Each structure stands twice: as C-alpha cells, then as structure tokens.
Amino acid sequence: MRGGAFTAAESARQDEPPTVEQATSLFMQVVLILGGGIVAGTLFMRIGLGTVLGYLFAGIMMGPVFQLIGEGKEILHIGELGVVFLLFIIGLELKASRLWALRRQIFGLGLTQVVLTGAALTGIAILFGMNWQAGVVIGFGLALSSTAFGLQLLEEAGETNTRHGQSAFSILLFQDLAVVPLLAAIPFLAPFSDGAEVDIERIALSIGAIVALLVVGKYLLNPLFRIMATSGAREVMLGAALFVVLGSAMLMEAAGFSMAMGAFIAGVLLAESSYRHELEANIEPFRGLLLGLFFIAVGLSLDLSVIADNWLMILVLTPVLMIVKAAFIYLLSRAFGQSHATAVRVSGLLAQGGEFGFVLFTASAASLIFPRETSSLLIAIVTLSMALTPLATWLARRFSIEHTEEETLEEDFEGAGSAVLMVGFSRFGQMAAQVLLSSGIDVTIIDSSAERIRNASKFGFRIYFGSGLRKDVLEAAGIRKAKLVAVCTNKRETTDRVVDLIRSEFPNVSLYVRSYDRSHALSLRARGVDFEIRETVESALAFGAATLDAFGIEEELADRIVEDVRRRDQARLKLQEAEGFYAGNDMVTTRVVTPEPLVKPRPSLQAIEKSADENGDTSPIDEGPPRKRRRGRPFAGRRRNFDKVQSR
Known part of the structure; x- marks a missing residue:
C-alpha cells in the first residue's frame, strides 16, 4: 500500500x-x-x-x-x-x-x-x-x-x-x-x-x-x-x-x-x-x-x-x-x-x-x-x-x-452501545442519568453542546459529541443495541424531530421523552412515545407538598392531596388525548376532601396558568361554579407548625 x-x-x-x-x-x-x-x-x-x-x-x-x-x-x-x-x-x-x-x-x-x-x-x-x-x-x-x-x-x-x-x-x-x-x-x-x-x-x-x-x-x-x-x-x-x-x-x-x-x-x-x-x-x-x-x-x-x-x-x-x-x-x-x-x-x-x-x-x-x-x-x-x-x-x-x-448472552460488548441511550444532557437529563447510573445501568449520552460536554467532564460524566437529529450518529452511539432511548433535549422543536427520526428509523426501541408543556405532551403521545413527562409537574407537586407542610398539614393528608392532583392531571391528559385540548377543563377544580383542607383562592389568583411561565403551559383553567366559603379559620382544629418547613 x-x-x-x-x-x-x-x-x-x-x-x-x-x-x-x-x-x-x-x-x-x-x-x-x-x-x-x-x-x-x-x-x-x-x-x-x-x-x-x-x-x-x-x-x-x-x-x-x-x-x-x-x-x-x-x-x-x-x-x-x-x-x-x-x-x-x-x-x-x-x-x-x-x-x-x-x-x-x-x-x-x-x-x-x-x-x-x-x-x-x-x-x-x-x-x-x-x-x-x-x-x-x-x-x-x-x-x-x-x-x-x-x-x-x-x-x-x-x-x-x-x-x-x-x-x-x-x-x-x-x-x-x-x-x-x-x-x-x-x-x-x-x-x-x-x-x-x-x-x-x-x-x-x-x-x-x-x-x-x-x-x-x-x-x-x-x-x-x-x-x-x-x-x-x-x-x-x-x-x-x-x-x-x-x-x-x-x-x-x-x-x-x-x-x-x-x-x-x-x-x-x-x-x-x-x-x-x-x-x-x-x-x-x-x-x-x-x-x-x-x-x-x-x-x-x-x-x-x-x-x-x-x-x-x-x-x-x-x-x-x-x-x-x-x-x-x-x-x-x-x-x-x-x-x-x-x-x-x-x-x-x-x-x-x-x-x-x-x-x-x-x-x-x-x-x-x-x-x-x-x-x-x-x-x-x-x-x-x-x-x-x-x-x-x-x-x-x-x-x-x-x-x-445455546443461550443468548445478556451483556453486550462494551463500547458498542449501552442499555440506555440518552439524547441531550440538559438539567433534566442530568438528574435522570443520576438515577440510572446509581442503579448500575450503563448509559450512553450524546449532546451537541461542546460547552456542556466540557463542563460535565469536570464532574466525571462521559458524554459523546453528536447530534440526535442524525441517523448515522444514533447508529454509531449504539441505538440498535439499546433497550431504551431517553430524549431529554431542551427545545420542543428539536425533541419532535428526534422523536420522528427514531420512530421512523428505529421503531422497535422504547422511547421515553421529556415534554415541554401540556400541548407538547399530547403531541408526543400522538407520536406514539412509550412515556412522556413534563419537567415541572413533579417538582411543582413537591413544592406544593412542602407548602402544605409549612401550614401544618399532616403528612398523610398532604400525600393524599398531592396524589389526587396528580391523578386528576393524568386523567385530564387522557381525556384531552381522546377529545381534544380543551376537554376536561372542569377537572382542574379542586375536589372537596373531607375534612376540606383548602379554601377557594381569591379571584385575583384564579388564572394561575394563564400567565406564560417557563414551562410554557398556557391552557385555560375553568374553576367551575363558585362554592360557598366556610366560616371560621380554614385550619381550625389541626396541628400547626409554621417554624418547621421540610423540603419534600
């Protein structure tokens, strides 16, 4: 030669x-x-x-x-x-x-x-x-x-x-x-x-x-x-x-x-x-x-x-x-x-x-x-x-x-791909990777930001440079041998293009995706992803639970309230998936819990979700018919502890 x-x-x-x-x-x-x-x-x-x-x-x-x-x-x-x-x-x-x-x-x-x-x-x-x-x-x-x-x-x-x-x-x-x-x-x-x-x-x-x-x-x-x-x-x-x-x-x-x-x-x-x-x-x-x-x-x-x-x-x-x-x-x-x-x-x-x-x-x-x-x-x-x-x-x-x-080996050759391929190492992806790595599950991570790769390497993360929008990069990263692909990109448009590419070229892989807001979650479900979650949902529920603790609400009751909100949110998503975006607005109204833990907020605070927050969820909220306000203190007869605030 x-x-x-x-x-x-x-x-x-x-x-x-x-x-x-x-x-x-x-x-x-x-x-x-x-x-x-x-x-x-x-x-x-x-x-x-x-x-x-x-x-x-x-x-x-x-x-x-x-x-x-x-x-x-x-x-x-x-x-x-x-x-x-x-x-x-x-x-x-x-x-x-x-x-x-x-x-x-x-x-x-x-x-x-x-x-x-x-x-x-x-x-x-x-x-x-x-x-x-x-x-x-x-x-x-x-x-x-x-x-x-x-x-x-x-x-x-x-x-x-x-x-x-x-x-x-x-x-x-x-x-x-x-x-x-x-x-x-x-x-x-x-x-x-x-x-x-x-x-x-x-x-x-x-x-x-x-x-x-x-x-x-x-x-x-x-x-x-x-x-x-x-x-x-x-x-x-x-x-x-x-x-x-x-x-x-x-x-x-x-x-x-x-x-x-x-x-x-x-x-x-x-x-x-x-x-x-x-x-x-x-x-x-x-x-x-x-x-x-x-x-x-x-x-x-x-x-x-x-x-x-x-x-x-x-x-x-x-x-x-x-x-x-x-x-x-x-x-x-x-x-x-x-x-x-x-x-x-x-x-x-x-x-x-x-x-x-x-x-x-x-x-x-x-x-x-x-x-x-x-x-x-x-x-x-x-x-x-x-x-x-x-x-x-x-x-x-x-x-x-x-x-x-002859049995099929469970382990794969190292370097040829991991069980999980993560596309995008955003703040969301960093926490998700922590859970996987702590469980001993190998993760291959690709990201198109050279700065993010350099910063992550300081903390011991191994990230490969590459765009999830390219089929050849996904193949080189081992997508054909991955059991699950986690799409954790920041931008909605980028996420949609990555999901469309993977669903078209690699239809057999499980697809777990971070969604931007409620409308994006519905769009991803229509695309056939296996799992999606909005980044702010669980953090907002944890934040709300912490405020209940600040008001002295018992832990068991606070957990019931948070779980009820989570359940109704998922039920509303399923209804919107079947009937359209504006279906299920009445489900946003807080259902009565006995003993009732909450009072109706003031009118000036009703349109919580009408302002565009960083989650981008602009869906309207229908509070339903007004309820009569109970007299007396809202938390009468319950233990209070305003000095002890725990992060949940």
Whole structure:
C-alpha cells in the first residue's frame, strides 16, 4: 500500500493535461463503476451473498469480461483509502476497557488461531514451491477471515451476542489487529530491500513518527475538536475527521509503514474521546464507498487467463483452505473451553478467506514478493471461499447438535452501545442519568453542546459529541443495541424531530421523552412515545407538598392531596388525548376532601396558568361554579407548625 495513491498522483502531474475526450471517458468510467456497484451490490445482498462478492463480480464483469474499463491499478490506489478508513474505525472501537473484558478470547484464542493457522498454511505454501517470504505472506494472508462477511452474517441472524458470536468477534478483532504488522512487514519481506544501513535510519524515522502521532493524538486532537465543535458547522467537523485520518496515514507512510497503520493508531488515540461517535458517523460513508471501490478494483485487476489456466487447482485448493481453517478453529475453540456447538458454529463462520487477504496479496505482488499471476490465483481462491460461506454456515448449523439450546448472552460488548441511550444532557437529563447510573445501568449520552460536554467532564460524566437529529450518529452511539432511548433535549422543536427520526428509523426501541408543556405532551403521545413527562409537574407537586407542610398539614393528608392532583392531571391528559385540548377543563377544580383542607383562592389568583411561565403551559383553567366559603379559620382544629418547613 505504500505510496500507491501518491505515486499515481505524481505521474499524473507529469503527463499532459487531459483532453475533453479523456475527461469524458473518465466520467463515463465513474458512472459505470457507480452503476455496476449499485446493481451488483444490491443483487448479491438480496440473494444472501453479501455486497463484497457483488462488488468483486461487478469489477470482473466491467473489466476482464466486457472490458468496459481499462487497467484497474489507478482505481485500486484510490480504493486503498477504504482500507485506511476501515482501520481507523476499528481503532475507534478499541477502548482499553473493551480489550480488557475480552482479553482471554482476543489475545488467547485469536492470537493462537492466527499464529498456528498461518504457520500451517505457510508450510503448505512452501511445499508447493514458494520461497519463505512468499510463504509467510500467503500463509498468514489466508489465515485471516472476512470481517465484513462474519459480522454481517451474525447481524442478519441476530447472533451477535451469542456465545459463538462473541468468540467469532474476538477472533476477527485480533485478525484486524494482525493486519497492521502484516502490512508493515511487506517492505521488509520484499526483494531488493535497501539493506541494513537504511534499516537503522528507517527504524529511527518510524519510531519518531509514532511518537509524534502519539503526542499529537493525546494533547492536541481533543482540544482541536472541541474548538471546532463550538462553531456548529458540520462540514468543519467532517473536514477535521478526514484531515486526521489522511494526515496520520501520510505521516506513517512517509516513515515507511502502511497508511493503514497510521489511521489505526489515530483511531485508538481517539477511542476515549467524547467526539468518537461523531467521528465514526462522519467517516463511515467514506469507508463504505471507498472500500466498495477497492473490491470493484480488485475485480477489475483480476487476470481471468490465470484462473482459466489453473481452474482445477483453484477448485481443489479452495476446499482445502476452508477445511484446514475450520479444523484449526474448531480444535482451538475446544481447547479454550468452548462447547461443541459453539466451536462448530465459529469454525463454519470463519473458514473463508478475508478481504484483507486482497490487500496483502495485491501489495505483495506490487513489492515483487511473488508474481501478479500468483496474486490473481490467491484472490480467486479467497473469492470462491467467500461465496461458499453461506453454505459453510448452514452445514455448521446442521452439525451443531446443541445449537437450539445455546443461550443468548445478556451483556453486550462494551463500547458498542449501552442499555440506555440518552439524547441531550440538559438539567433534566442530568438528574435522570443520576438515577440510572446509581442503579448500575450503563448509559450512553450524546449532546451537541461542546460547552456542556466540557463542563460535565469536570464532574466525571462521559458524554459523546453528536447530534440526535442524525441517523448515522444514533447508529454509531449504539441505538440498535439499546433497550431504551431517553430524549431529554431542551427545545420542543428539536425533541419532535428526534422523536420522528427514531420512530421512523428505529421503531422497535422504547422511547421515553421529556415534554415541554401540556400541548407538547399530547403531541408526543400522538407520536406514539412509550412515556412522556413534563419537567415541572413533579417538582411543582413537591413544592406544593412542602407548602402544605409549612401550614401544618399532616403528612398523610398532604400525600393524599398531592396524589389526587396528580391523578386528576393524568386523567385530564387522557381525556384531552381522546377529545381534544380543551376537554376536561372542569377537572382542574379542586375536589372537596373531607375534612376540606383548602379554601377557594381569591379571584385575583384564579388564572394561575394563564400567565406564560417557563414551562410554557398556557391552557385555560375553568374553576367551575363558585362554592360557598366556610366560616371560621380554614385550619381550625389541626396541628400547626409554621417554624418547621421540610423540603419534600
């Protein structure tokens, strides 16, 4: 991957400016790539083979078969940025606490699988006549499985949180980590290397680049994002995200490592940042588009003549690869204490080759570790193994005797989302979060105010920067794995838009919402929220109860009065919900309680709710027909205690 995109750019600058015909041809190729990717990706997704194979098929059809597009090398260089963005997102998800929770499976099962499977496949490659450098790349490249395929199949089957899903995820996570040193090792394995003298200089430069990236990431990135977040301009945050990814990639590429390693390190440094979800949401569209372009370019670069000449070898080696990988994964899973059912399901899910194999084999061919024909042969084997993955998972399910009894884990992977997603960290949200956190319930909080995030961090709260009005931010914050979403935003208009978005895109999640006033509460109920409450209702009732205490009203009687007001308020809301806003006005009148605790207020104090208070409730109050005022003191015969006022 080193220098691919930049070498192409430099050579382009040395050529003559493109003519109109060349520009038209370029635009035509872009249209063909987009159209072919859309059609093939959608078709393959519908038949259950996944978009990766669809993009490969589109590239093969447009390139080697119909020759609609010429050489795919230039497109491949641009598509390599998709791998860069993918590793940045992987780094964002690798919080230290998450790695620690899965440490045994990641660094035990995952490490053992990569090392032993890679060593076995390396030995097989050497037996087929490869030198040891090519054998290492081939063996460890084929030892990797498809993260895109594995996670997609788990997600579609709803098995992400099962035991075999957790084990598969751990293995894939370590394989993603292993890609970084494997890519970094390619320049050292390549023939015609610069020698020992240059190696010392390269190592010193590499260490300096890593140290510089660590310092910048630790001390400058968070303040930089905080400053830009205060501007409120989404395009500024988007540009900053691209700058961080591409800048770190260029720095590491200049130091002799792969661009992917630089992006990965930058992602890890930002994994604990409050802006992690916003960064992931901004990068994700570019990652998907460019990674799709990469797979299309791989198809464009495929040499069908090599496949035609070696079709028998491909048909033989593909099942050999899948059987060897499945056997190693099964035995290692059993050695690490997994049940027979779990081991079979994991081995069937991860028996195929992975998309990172395309990256390793293509980069190795460019570095002359082995011929391009060998790269095409290996890519064909990996592609065929991917196509056979649905069949392998079906067979694994059939051979898994205990699969129907396998329990679903209650806990989720930390960092991938919490049980509760809170949108908006207002004063209301702060108190609600206190209740949840005190009960041991994990809460993911997002807010679009950089100032609020900075102030909350002083008190130990972890809040992520992001807008609840964006579907991609909600997904990055883990809404699909949340059991409940608490919308605690300040403005009524913002709350309505968040509720409409969640109800439209995520209809199965429970929605608890803070309402602005009575009319807003009715509007939210019409939108189908599971629970709503006006911010001032309970505080006003508590305040009223405290005033009753000041007048010496007995606690039991005061509780009855407050509960009666609360009950009638809810009954009135239900009536208004059914008959309209002005229904139930007569229910506002205080009902007679024996012994009667209250007297009718003076006429000047009747229209309490007609003034616009901070709650914004402007509904009229109908006091009903006047009642006769009782003679004598209103609290005669009851205990008074004007000196003792308790907050309730």
